Amino acid sequence: MALATYLLVMIVVQNQMELSHPxxxxxxxxxxxxxxxxxxxxxxxxxRIKRELEDSLLVPSTVAVEKPPAAAPLQMAAKAETEEAPATKAEDAATPASGGCFGSCLKEMFSPPAQGEDYTILQALIWNYAGRVTAGFVSEAVLARYKFPRPLMLTLVLLLACVGHLHIAFGVRQSLYAASVVIGFCFGAQWPLLLAIISEVFGLKYYSTLYNFGSVASPIGAYALNVRVAGYLYDVEAARQHGGTLDGVGDKTCWL
Known part of the structure; x- marks a missing residue:
């Protein structure tokens, strides 16, 4: 994310002013x-791993085997319950309330998990692409709370992408950079939605095969729309402007 942000800023700056060699x-x-x-x-x-290993070697490992005395089973069970009750209360007291976890959640967000543990959503949100994370996280949240279907969420993402494409198509002044950000965000948001929709509609039995078919749909659609539709229309307009034919060898530059 830092690299993408830096490149975006530098591209805009280099197109707006002439940078010196230093x-x-x-x-x-x-x-x-x-x-x-x-x-x-x-x-x-x-x-960190090396330091943890050295610290573990400094502490001698002791294994103590203690045989319980021949006491009545009821007394042992009562003692275990009395020892477990304060621990349960302490754990409940240590658990923060749902409304006041902002500080602890923020601290957890910037703290790496223990070795071998999985990252939480907040910890992974710094290192993932904004479009993919937003689409996956928001679609899951609105689906659970408002029963908002993912296909409708995908429709909204595509409509937002259309806004970026329309800015480029109509040549709105000073909108190229904003349009590229919107289109890139929407392109990243489509993939987690598509893969989740495939699993929900067709199930998980043949998910690996369906996953690859979903990936193949992108180049097939790009070829059909870019080459067979947009390319053909471009050649027709260029031939009309230059008074030639499509199979000629003349200039096919479209001056629209």
């Missing part, structure tokens, strides 16, 4: 630092 060196250096950030994550994680 400024280009600084921007390239910043770009290299962002690209090398994953190495810092790996080094930090390896250092």
């Amino acid at each position: 400024a280009l060196v600084v921007s390239a250096t910043a770009l290299m630092l962002i690209l090398l950030l994953p190495l810092a994550v790996v080094v930090k994680q390896e250092y």
Whole structure:
């Protein structure tokens, strides 16, 4: 996300002003630092694992086997219940209320999970693409709360993408960058919705095959719409403007 944001800002800046050579060196250096950030994550994680291993070796492992005395089973059960009740109360007291978890949730969001544990939604939200995360998380939330179907959510995403395409088609001034952000967001939002819809409509028995068919639909649709529809219409208009035919070798540039 940091790399995508940086590239978007630099593209806009470079198209609006002429950057000097020192400024280009600084921007390239910043770009290299962002690209090398994953190495810092790996080094930090390896250092953490090494430190945990060294700490575990310093503490001697002791295994104590204690045989319970021959006491009455009822007395042992009563003692276990009396010991378990305060622990349960302490756990309930330590659990924050649903309305006041903002601070703890924010702290958890920036804290990595223990080794071997899965990331939570908040922890993964920093490292995932905005469109994919938003589409998956929001569609799941509105489906559970308002019974809002995912196909309708996909329709809204496609309508939002149409807004970006219309900005480009009509040549609205100073809207190219905003339109590219909207279209890119919607393109990323389509995939989790499509894959979830496939699993809900057709089931999980043949999901691996259906998953690949869903991926193949994108290049097939791109070929049909871009080459067979848009390309054909472009050639027809170019031939009309230049007074030629489609199978000629003349200039086929469309001046619309």
